[in-house]
Structures are given as C-alpha cells and as structure tokens.
Amino acid sequence: MDGKLREPLRELASCSLPAALEAMGERWSFMILRAAFNGLHHFEEFQSELGIARNILANRLGRLVDHGILTRTAMPADRRKIHYQLTDKGSALLPTMLALRQWGERWETGFPASPVLVDARDMRPIGPIDVRAHDGRVLTKHDLLWALPEHVDYGEAELRAAE
Amino acid sequence: MDGKLREPLRELASCSLPAALEAMGERWSFMILRAAFNGLHHFEEFQSELGIARNILANRLGRLVDHGILTRTAMPADRRKIHYQLTDKGSALLPTMLALRQWGERWETGFPASPVLVDARDMRPIGPIDVRAHDGRVLTKHDLLWALPEHVDYGEAELRAAE
DNA sequence: TTATTCAGTTGCGAATTACTACTTAAATGC
C-alpha cells in the first residue's frame, strides 16, 4: 500500500469523513442504526435490545433525527408511541454498516454473524463489500492512487457535458 | 425497506458489529486511519495534521496497535522516530472508510472530497461502494432480507464440501 | 378514577476527552 496509496499534498481538510463522523461517530450511533435496519422502531425496543442508558438513547435518537437519518412520528393509533424510521439518508448507510460488520467477522470474531443478510431472490448471502472501478472490477490496494481533481479522468460523458 | 429488511428473531447479540466498534468506534480512530491510508506514518505528522491532543493520539495509536490495525516500529535511521504502518487487518478497513466517506459526500458535504481515490490504471475515480449479490449484481434495500443461518443457501461448492 | 405504559428528563458520581506544560531519549550542531 505504501507508495501506491500516497497523498500528493495536504488536502486532508476537504474530506467528507469528518462530516460523516459528526453524524455517526458517537458511541452508540451504529448500534442504533443496525437495530433500525433490523426492524426496530420504538424507544423501548431499542432500549431493551441494546441495553443502552435511557438518557443516552434519547440523546442519540434525537441527534440521528436532527441529522436526517431517522424520522420521528407519533403513531396515530397510540399517540404515546413514537415511531422512528430510517430515511433514505439513513438507509444509505447500509453499505458502511455492512462493510464494518464484514470486517468484524473476518478480523475480530472470526465467524459469520447472525442473522445473515441475503439476496431475497435466491436466499444466498450478499457478497463482500469491495472497492471497485467505475466498470465494476474489484480493486485491491495496489490498484489505487490518491489523486488531485485535475489529474482525475471523469470519463467521456462528464467531459462532453462540460463542453 | 420495512417489511423486507425484517429480523426473524432476536439474534442481535451474535453480531460482529460491536466487536468492530470496540476496535474502531472511538472518537478519533477513523480519522487516524484515514491519515494512515493517506501515507502518514509518524506521531508528529498525525498530531499536526489532525490537531488532536497528544495524549489522546498516543492512546489511540496504542489502541490501534493493540488491535493489530497498525504496527509500531522504531526506524533504523533515526531511532527516535516511530513508524506506524497499516497491517493487512488495518488495510481491510478501506472499504468501510470509503463507504463512510462516500456517504458523507453524498449526504453531508454534497461535493466530492479531495484527494480522490482513483484506479491507477486509468485515473478514473472508484465506483460507489455498494451491496452486491454473490454474482456481483448491485442490490438495493428492496432485494435484501435478514435470514437465520438454516434458511440461507450457501451455494453448491460449500454444500458439496459439507457432504 | 386509578393504574400502567411509553418516552423521555433530572441528578449525580464515574469515566473519558481535551488543553497545556513537562519529560525522556536520541540525534544534531558547534
């Protein structure tokens, strides 16, 4: 990796990773997100499932709502009950969550986690979350390079659009 | 997503996500990892680049070393200098880091981050980090299902191996 | 009307984080 993955200059400032971490970097955020992906919707469900302190849970849910990752609506049938639902923005974190989970399976626990996420069409497990080229080829770290925008080829379509 | 991505039973306990978060869930871990991916190797480099407090940086680097994500070696040329290097385990976090970064670009900052990670072969940016089926088809949340191990089809090769 | 449930909030001690200054050991300059 070293020598291939090398940064041309100090451009670390303009990266979206800090912004992403501001929304998702706190201690329980990913666990709450996973519970939401698994179909939990209510405060008490999250609380009993995760064993998280109530004030922390309230704080995290509020923060996720503020960041547009969850919506918060009182249920019509029972207006005490608050329904937390993933937004499109929240759902878009699925690849991140799965990549982290797959890494944990491979390098930490050493065995596949349950439940397994499968393709509903054939009930086969999803493939590994990989880095791929624009055409879908899987790339390894040796195929990769950090480049400044002016050295990047954005492809014909985008170039024509810019003309 | 709701109704498709539904968990059959309470199996949240046996998931590798908590294990992954134990290694990488702390406040500065992903930023340090990103700096390492971008070619930084020394304490003072991380410190001045990230602006992190020195004791926290020392603690995080030590933790990442303990978890086998970085190695720590004194350089032969100048034995004051400690060389921090990503291990294979640490490099394996690249898809996770990129997925999070791409999410931040799309949903938080709204513009592509610099530097750009490109395929060295053609200098085109990498594609989006997606969830894919075993055969490489991109899957959306509507194609996915959480399943218990006994309902999963692990494919012919694995089944033959188990006979 | 009284009890129970849901979704929080409050108070408080413990743990973690951040800021600044100090240390230690190796290399460099003179």
Next chain:
DNA sequence: GCATTTAAGTAGTAATTCGCAACTGAATAA
C-alpha cells in the same frame, strides 16, 4: 564533548460525556 533540537510521549487539570437510578407527564387501559 556539550548544548540544542527533535520525536514521542506523560502528567496535571479542567471540561465533557457516560451510565445508573429515580422521577415526570401524557396517553391509554382497567
């Protein structure tokens, strides 16, 4: 050889966050 600089941390302390338990308030159930 001796003083200086540099790299990589420690130490002390203030601020913040975390976690537990008990409490509140509104809505529903008995």
